[in-house]
Amino acid sequence: MTAPATTARPPIWRDVRYLRVLFQAVVVAVVTGIGLWLWNNVQTNARTTGIPLTLGYLDQPSDITVPGNDLRPTQSVRDAIGVGLGNTVRVALAGIVLATVLGVLLGIARLSTNWLLSRLAQAYVEVLRNVPLLALVIFSYIAVFLRLPRLENATTVGSVFIASIRGVAIPWYRIEGSSLAVAAVIVLALAAGWLAARWRRRVNEATGQPAYRWTVGVATFAVVVVVAQIALGSPVSLSGPAVDGRRISGGITMLPEFAALLAALVTYTASHIAEIVRGSIQAVPKGQVEAASALALSPSQRMRLVVLPQAMRIAVPAIGNQYLNLTKNSSLAVAISYFELTKVTSVSIGNRAPAVPSFAVLLLLYLMLSLALSAVVNIANRRLELVER
Amino acid sequence: MSRLEPATAVGWARVNLFADRRDTVITFVTGALVVVLGFRLLRFVFVTGRWDIVRVNLGLYLYGRYPRDQLWRVVVAVIVVAFVGGALAGIIARRRDAAARAAGTPTDDRRLGTRLRDLAVRVWPLLLLVVVLLALTSTITPTLVALAMLAAVAVGRVLGAAWPRRVDVVFFVLPVLLPFVLLPFLTGPLGWDKWGGLMLTLLLAAVSMLASFPLGLLLALGRRSALPAIRTIAVGFIEFFRGVPLVVLVLMSDQALGFFFPQSMLPGKVVRAMVVFTIFTAAYVAEIVRGGLQSVPRGQGEAAQALGMAPWRVMGWIVLPQALRNVIPALVGQFISLFKDTTLVFVIGLLDPLTVADAVTKQRDFELSNFAESLIFAALLFWVGSYTMSRESQRLERRLGVGTR
Numbered sequence: 076m077t078a079p080a081t082t083a084r085p086p087i088w089r090d091v092r093y094l095r096v097l098f099q100a101v102v103v104a105v106v107t108g109i110g111l112w113l114w115n116n117v118q119t120n121a122r123t124t125g126i127p128l129t130l131g132y133l134d135q136p137s138d139i140t141v142p143g144n145d146l147r148p149t150q151s152v153r154d155a156i157g158v159g160l161g162n163t164v165r166v167a168l169a170g171i172v173l174a175t176v177l178g179v180l181l182g183i184a185r186l187s188t189n190w191l192l193s194r195l196a197q198a199y200v201e202v203l204r205n206v207p208l209l210a211l212v213i214f215s216y217i218a219v220f221l222r223l224p225r226l227e228n229a230t231t232v233g234s235v236f237i238a239s240i241r242g243v244a245i246p247w248y249r250i251e252g253s254s255l256a257v258a259a260v261i262v263l264a265l266a267a268g269w270l271a272a273r274w275r276r277r278v279n280e281a282t283g284q285p286a287y288r289w290t291v292g293v294a295t296f297a298v299v300v301v302v303a304q305i306a307l308g309s310p311v312s313l314s315g316p317a318v319d320g321r322r323i324s325g326g327i328t329m330l331p332e333f334a335a336l337l338a339a340l341v342t343y344t345a346s347h348i349a350e351i352v353r354g355s356i357q358a359v360p361k362g363q364v365e366a367a368s369a370l371a372l373s374p375s376q377r378m379r380l381v382v383l384p385q386a387m388r389i390a391v392p393a394i395g396n397q398y399l400n401l402t403k404n405s406s407l408a409v410a411i412s413y414f415e416l417t418k419v420t421s422v423s424i425g426n427r428a429p430a431v432p433s434f435a436v437l438l439l440l441y442l443m444l445s446l447a448l449s450a451v452v453n454i455a456n457r458r459l460e461l462v463e464r
Numbered sequence: 465m466s467r468l469e470p471a472t473a474v475g476w477a478r479v480n481l482f483a484d485r486r487d488t489v490i491t492f493v494t495g496a497l498v499v500v501l502g503f504r505l506l507r508f509v510f511v512t513g514r515w516d517i518v519r520v521n522l523g524l525y526l527y528g529r530y531p532r533d534q535l536w537r538v539v540v541a542v543i544v545v546a547f548v549g550g551a552l553a554g555i556i557a558r559r560r561d562a563a564a565r566a567a568g569t570p571t572d573d574r575r576l577g578t579r580l581r582d583l584a585v586r587v588w589p590l591l592l593l594v595v596v597l598l599a600l601t602s603t604i605t606p607t608l609v610a611l612a613m614l615a616a617v618a619v620g621r622v623l624g625a626a627w628p629r630r631v632d633v634v635f636f637v638l639p640v641l642l643p644f645v646l647l648p649f650l651t652g653p654l655g656w657d658k659w660g661g662l663m664l665t666l667l668l669a670a671v672s673m674l675a676s677f678p679l680g681l682l683l684a685l686g687r688r689s690a691l692p693a694i695r696t697i698a699v700g701f702i703e704f705f706r707g708v709p710l711v712v713l714v715l716m717s718d719q720a721l722g723f724f725f726p727q728s729m730l731p732g733k734v735v736r737a738m739v740v741f742t743i744f745t746a747a748y749v750a751e752i753v754r755g756g757l758q759s760v761p762r763g764q765g766e767a768a769q770a771l772g773m774a775p776w777r778v779m780g781w782i783v784l785p786q787a788l789r790n791v792i793p794a795l796v797g798q799f800i801s802l803f804k805d806t807t808l809v810f811v812i813g814l815l816d817p818l819t820v821a822d823a824v825t826k827q828r829d830f831e832l833s834n835f836a837e838s839l840i841f842a843a844l845l846f847w848v849g850s851y852t853m854s855r856e857s858q859r860l861e862r863r864l865g866v867g868t869r
Contacts, residue, residue, distance in 0.1 A: 099693040190480035403709035445707040
């Protein structure tokens with residue numbers, strides 16, 4: 076049974092096709108109108124105050140001195156922003172690695188059957204998660220790292236760790252000779268390890284023998300690195316820090332600002348990651364663990380082969396979000412004078428750079444960082460995603 | 465793996481602390497850590513910490529430069545809020561009992577003493593804060609105010625449980641209307657730029673919370689809209705504000721927002737900060753609500769449509785209520801973030817507790833010392849607020865049975 080075909084259209088004010096277009100046109104007009112009004116205001120204000128809206132300031136001298144960097148005040152704002160970007164990336168990368176390690180450990184401790192350990196991890200998470208990050212940053216800077224002793228009576232642990240008002244020094248690698256050769260060796264070793272792992276997987280798929288992909292891959296990588304190290308006459312060495320009169324020699328010294336920001340970001344983000352790890356492991360259905368027990372897998376096999384791969388699938392998007400947050404939160408450095416992007420921009424505005432273009436550049440850089448990071452997270456996510464038919 | 469519940473303390477310890485050799489080692493190592501940390505913490509709080517810096521400046525942390533002769537306004541507002549809160553608790557308890565009686569399920573028959581004890585356990589962080597604050601004051605007035613608040617809560621609770629059901633609707637509308645009455649009352653002849661301390665934090669958080677919810681809802685609907693132009697605008701707005709750090713936006717509100725408005729229209733610093741917090745939170749609220757909308761089965765909307773409901777009714781009566789119920793915990797989480805993020809006004813020099821905590825150490829009496837005491841006190845203010853909210857949100861989550869229905 077079909078309805079009789081009508082050619083009569085509803086009146087225009089009730090015709091959905093017209094209304095859709097009309098509604099969208101109105102919204103677009105309003106949004107554009109507001110945008111134009113704001114832009115017009117910017118131009119008027121720029122004219123009356125004589126502050127330009129162009130990017131010409133990027134080539135002006137920046138007047139910025141960054142502690143621990145050989146940037147000269149006469150160098151351009153562009154160079155200063157470059158240094159700031161480098162510092163943002165540095166603190167974000169270090170933070171991501173350390174926060175992941177600490178967060179995963181805390182998450183596992185939280186699930187421990189040991190009551191005391193689990194409660195201690197819980198206390199850590201509940202305290203750190205509910206305190207403003209800015210309070211942690213400021214606390215860690217002025218109440219911890221600026222209160223460290225002077226270099227003469229620094230806290231030292233052998234030649235591994237020196238903490239003083241000058242910063243925190245830890246061992247670091249040192250390259251003698253060509254660093255290009257070292258990079259080439261590492262790339263070569265990575266390739267060898269990857270090939271070895273692929274070979275083991277092929278063997279496993281063809282014959283069913285145990286793969287040991289990671290063991291074989293890592294071992295191959297290590298062998299190549301060690302052989303190259305011996306063959307090239309030890310170009311890479313580990314140097315521990317040592318107090319050398321009024322300065323620290325060897326190792327790498329983190330400035331108090333960097334160390335304070337890193338410590339705050341890591342402890343705070345780790346508390347969030349710990350909750351994600353706990354939640355994702357608990358979210359794996361109980362039947363999975365029971366089935367694994369029924370197959371006589373050992374506790375560690377159960378964790379490694381059954382629970383973790385499924386928990387990872389739940390955890391990765393949320394942890395990726397935390398990485399994004401950590402990167403954006405590194406801008407809190409503006410409160411403690413660690414010269415990353417935001418601090419550099421805010422100081423250069425103080426040094427007469429025009430505010431509107433400066434912030435436009437800053438926002439654009441953060442958007443690019445966010446996009447790049449979320450692209451990486453998405454790739455990881457896709458690798459882990461359940462393949463459904 | 466279920467375990468038998470051990471009856472004695474020794475049995476409990478054997479299962480939970482000394483199950484095997486590894487467990488015992490963990491217990492001793494962790495125990496040593498706990499003892500050392502606990503000892504140092506207690507010694508700092510009660511012996512070595514010099515809390516004079518907080519004692520002297522307590523008013524600054526709590527209300528900044530709000531004029532002292534106007535403080536009665538704050539007292540009145542706090543007592544009104546306490547009364548309304550108590551009344552709401554009473555109404556909810558009465559309704560729950562009525563529902564339980566109607567359904568024939570057991571009602572809540574705990575004795576008054578037990579109830580009070582349970583309540584104290586539930587809100588212990590708040591009680592801790594009150595005790596700390598009273599310990600830091602030397603006059604009688606704060607204690608009287610605290611007692612008056614308690615009395616207001618109790619009176620509200622009793623009245624709320626007693627009065628007839630048709631009055632209830634007033635009290636469900638009141639929490640939404642209250643800010644519009646209390647804010648002008650508190651601002652009085654002063655203007656918002658006089659607000660400071662914890663009051664400023666609560667003001668920023670409350671206004672941004674209330675304003676960001678409708679905006680976020682609109683953005684979420686826009687993002688789910690079938691109309692391409694609307695969707696593009698909503699997506700652009702949401703993704704832009706989620707991709708940039710809040711600090712940068714707060715800095716902009718101070719240093720760049722002035723360029724976007726005629727000088728005559730430019731509001732004060734506090735209002736500009738509110739606008740920034742609102743827009744930023746709205747972008748996140750939008751994503752949360754979108755998740756909720758996606759969690760409602762498509763059949764719900766289709767069934768409503770089949771019943772002949774207009775599209776806006778399908779959304780408003782069928783889809784949105786279910787979507788919002790699913791995302792209440794996530795929304796509370798976002799508002800906790802907002803509450804903590806209000807500290808970012810530090811970078812534009814507004815006198816929130818964190819700014820105060822930093823500034824008072826520069827007073828001559830303290831000569832750049834006692835940072836730890838000052839900052840820990842400010843952090844405690846935020847910790848109590850945000851921990852209480854997160855606990856209540858978990859309770860609510862259990863009660864709503866999100867994820868279990």
